[in-house]
Each structure stands twice: as structure tokens, then as C-alpha cells.
Amino acid sequence: MRHWNHRLKIYGRIRDEGYLQKLFACSTMTSNKQTKEGNRQMAESILVVDDEQEIADLVEVYLHNEGYTVHKFYNAKDALNCLDKTTISLALLDVMLPDMDGFSLCRQIRQKFYFPIIMLTAKVEDMDKIMGLTVGADDYITKPFNPLELMARVKTQLRRYTRYNTAGVTQERDEEIDIRGMHISNISHKCMLNGQEIALTPLEFDIVWYLARKQGKVVSSEELFEAVWKEKYLDNNNTVMAHIARIRDKMHETARKPKFIKTVWGVGYKIGEI
Helix, strand or coil: HHHHHHHHCCCCCCHHHHHHHHHHHHHHHHHHHHHHHHHEEEEEEEECCCCHHHHHHHHHHHHHCCCEEEEEEECCHHHHHHCCCCCEEEEECCCCCCCCCCHHHHHHHCCCCCCCEEECCCCCCHHHHHHHHCCCCCEECCCCCCCCHHHHHHHHHHHHHHHHHCCCCCCCCCEEEEEEEEEEEEECCEEEEEEEEEEHHHHHHHHHHHHHHHCCCCCCCCHHHHHHHCCCCHHHHHHCHHHHHHHHHHHHCCCCCCCCEEEEECCCEEEEEC
């Protein structure tokens, strides 16, 4: 118990013995749950890259208890080598690594892969969060963090990624939308711009699809965030802005005069004319 108490204090979350016991109880419950969900999740491999060994080890324990296969590394070089020979479903990347910062690692991964990426950062400045989202991360979580919250975010991202990769198999509604040279399909989960496919991540596709379905209407950042991320929107949340900027970049659009995703200042975003 003393050994685990030392590990969990790293996260700044342990203040009393009762809370620690709750975390252990949750860990035990997920181990039992593994027998029901293990067959599905064991096929999902998680890449963990963090040079703080005790944090990486604890994250590994929680992921194992949820039934995931974990590939754990303490530097970027070994993680990149792993990607050359292993199929990964999601990556957890620390920002501060010894051989390469997590932003650069995320950027390199995005050159080839579109699985979800969650950044782990000890920095709380908005610019650091925006930087991570701009280079291709899907989500971020700030240290110290609760491991149970991290597991919830992992599951949310994997659900989206799984739905994206099974497009056309179990769709409730098969829809396609055309907007002035942009064709977006909820059947194939592809977005075409003037005949060329735009390489969107699952999260980016969900953003464009939601805006396209609301064609001609202004969608607030709050509505878009809660519809796509399935979380409560908080003030001063720059997540939506960062993802919109990345999508525009892929469309080769400028923020000042975008043709497709337009900003209505002080209100939100829209696709198409009102």
C-alpha cells in the first residue's frame, strides 16, 4: 500500500486513505469487467510514451486492467520504432521527452497515422494546449491527473476511432452531403474537396460532418464541443478553435477568407451560406 501511495501522490490526487481505497476498488472492478470486454479490447493496442517511469508504469497498470495491450516507452525514438512494426489504436504522449518533445513526436506520427492521440502535459498554459491540438492531437490532459479520468478519455477516443473504421458496416443513417465542391460521406467517412480526399482524423471528420449537417446555420463553439466531444463546455476553451484551424490548414484555406468553414465572430462557425 505504501508503494502505491507513493506512486499516486505523483498525480497530486491522493489526500486521504479513503480516496486511495476507492482507486484500488475501481482497479479491481475493471479487472472483473475485463472478462466481459477483454476479447474486444485486447485487439486494441495503446502506445504510452512518458519518460517519468512511475507515471508510465501506473498508466500501464490501469490500461491493462481495462483489457488493453500496452506498448510502453520512455523516449520518442523507441516509440517511433514500435510504430513501424505494430498496429496501434491510440497513443498517450508526454510533452517533455528526453530526445524529442511530444509535439514533434505527434507531428511525425500524424504524417502516417490517424489513430487518436492524447497529450499528457504538466503545463497549464493555453498556448501549450493549443500547440498540441494544432499539430494533430485529439485531446489533452494536464498533470496532475486522475487515472480514472484518463481511462474515460481513452475509451471516448477509441469509440470514435472504432466507429470511423467501421464506416458503412453498421451505419444507422447513410448520408452524403455536397457543398460547393466539398463532398462528405457518412458512409465511407471520407471528405473530398474538389475531387481530392482530405486526410481527416476521426475527430476532425466528426467536426466537419456536424457543421455540414447544420449547413447554412451558425454553430456555437459550445454546441460543437458538446456535440462532438460529449463533454460539458467550459469558458475559455480553445479546443474547438485549434481543431478548426487544423482542418482549414488541411483544406489550404486561410482564416481571414475561408471558403468552407467560416467564422462568425462572437457567435461560432458555419459551412455554407445563411
